[in-house]
Amino acid sequence: MSQSRIIVTGYSNPDLDGTASAIAYAELLKKKGKNAIAALFGTPHSEAQFVFKTFDIDKPAQAENILNQKDRLILVDASDLRGISNLIDPKQVIKQINFLMQKYRLNWLGPVQP
Numbered sequence: 416m417s418q419s420r421i422i423v424t425g426y427s428n429p430d431l432d433g434t435a436s437a438i439a440y441a442e443l444l445k446k447k448g449k450n451a452i453a454a455l456f457g458t459p460h461s462e463a464q465f466v467f468k469t470f471d472i473d474k475p476a477q478a479e480n481i482l483n484q485k486d487r488l489i490l491v492d493a494s495d496l497r498g499i500s501n502l503i504d505p506k507q508v509i510k511q512i513n514f515l516m517q518k519y520r521l522n523w524l525g526p527v528q529p
């Protein structure tokens with residue numbers, strides 16, 4: 416059976432670090448043989464649009480268009496539920512990566528893994 420897809424994403428309308436983190440972490444997972452892609456909800460901030468254009472980087476997939484119930488999700492640069500798309504089912508989230516995670520980890524994700 417094939418492994419379910421991992422979507423790396425973050426806040427809706429992500430800022431540059433959220434956008435870059437999603438792209439970079441999805442690339443790392445792919446290089447480690449995982450079925451992973453970056454996908455973003457909403458429209459990235461203008462700084463991110465500038466970087467896409469200046470460095471000729473393909474914009475990640477639109478998460479609203481590709482997310483399905485079998486996907487597993489990794490959230491990057493996201494520490495507050497208020498910025499998360501309501502299309503995200505917490506049960507699908509397998510990991511959250513944020514430099515604030517020890518302090519502000521989304522409480523619906525359960526205890527921090529060591």
Ligand SMILES: [Mn+2]
Pocket residue numbers: 430431432433492
């Ligand atoms: Mn950020």
